[in-house]
Amino acid sequence: MPSLDFILAKGKKKRDWLDRQHVSFDEKIHVYIANQERNNASMRLLTYLDQYADTLFREKEIKELLNLCDYMLTKYIAEYDRTEKEIRKFANELKVLCIEALEQNLLIISLGD
Numbered sequence: 023m024p025s026l027d028f029i030l031a032k033g034k035k036k037r038d039w040l041d042r043q044h045v046s047f048d049e050k051i052h053v054y055i056a057n058q059e060r061n062n063a064s065m066r067l068l069t070y071l072d073q074y075a076d077t078l079f080r081e082k083e084i085k086e087l088l089n090l091c092d093y094m095l096t097k098y099i100a101e102y103d104r105t106e107k108e109i110r111k112f113a114n115e116l117k118v119l120c121i122e123a124l125e126q127n128l129l130i131i132s133l134g135d
Contacts, residue, residue, distance in 0.1 A: 025046055025047055025048045025049050025052075025073065025135065026046070026047040026052070026071060026073055026132045026133065026134055026135075027044045027045065027046055027047070027132070027133045028044060028045040028046075028047065028116060028119055028130055028131070028132050028133075029041065029043070029044045029045075029130070029131055029133060030042070030043070030119065030122065030123055030126075030128045030129070030130060031078075031128060031129045031130065031131045032128060032129070033129065034078050034129075034131070039131060040128070043119065045112065045115040045116045045119050046112075047068075047071075047112060047116075047132070048108070048112075049073060050105070050108075051105070051108055051109055051112055052068075052069070052071070052073065054105050054109070055068065055069055055094075055109065056069040064086075064089075064090070064093075065090060065093075067083065067086050067087065067090060068087070068090055071132055071134075072134060073134050073135060074134040074135055075134045076131055076132065076133050076134055077131065077132045077134075078129060078130075078131050079123075079129060079130040079131070079132070080129060081124065083130075084120050084123050084124055084129075084130055085120075085124070087116060087120050087130070088117060088120040088121070088124075090113075091113040091114070091116050091117035091120065092113075092117070094109055094110070094112075094113040095110060095113050095114070095117075098110055098113075
């Protein structure tokens with residue numbers, strides 16, 4: 023299954039990618055969120071990501087990702103729903119990555135398969 027991995031980077035070139043941590047955005051979660059949020063324009067930053075391409079996020083987009091993480095953490099709260107638990111785990115991990123990127127003045131790249 024295709025998925026995306028979010029990583030920290032100093033620049034767009036592969037030599038600038040920092041491999042110390044990554045966050046996986048599983049295709050199952052991606053499709054679920056895209057279906058649930060199809061009418062939510064603010065979620066397009068995540069739901070319209072190409073799973074086969076690399077996407078660079080600069081400070082503005084990282085701040086938007088951070089807001090989307092907070093949104094997902096408040097919307098997907100069902101304790102006994104496995105998919106919603108996976109969404110919360112993803113949102114928490116991505117939030118930590120976004121905060122680290124902003125604090126260290128780094129970029130985030132989503133790497134497609």
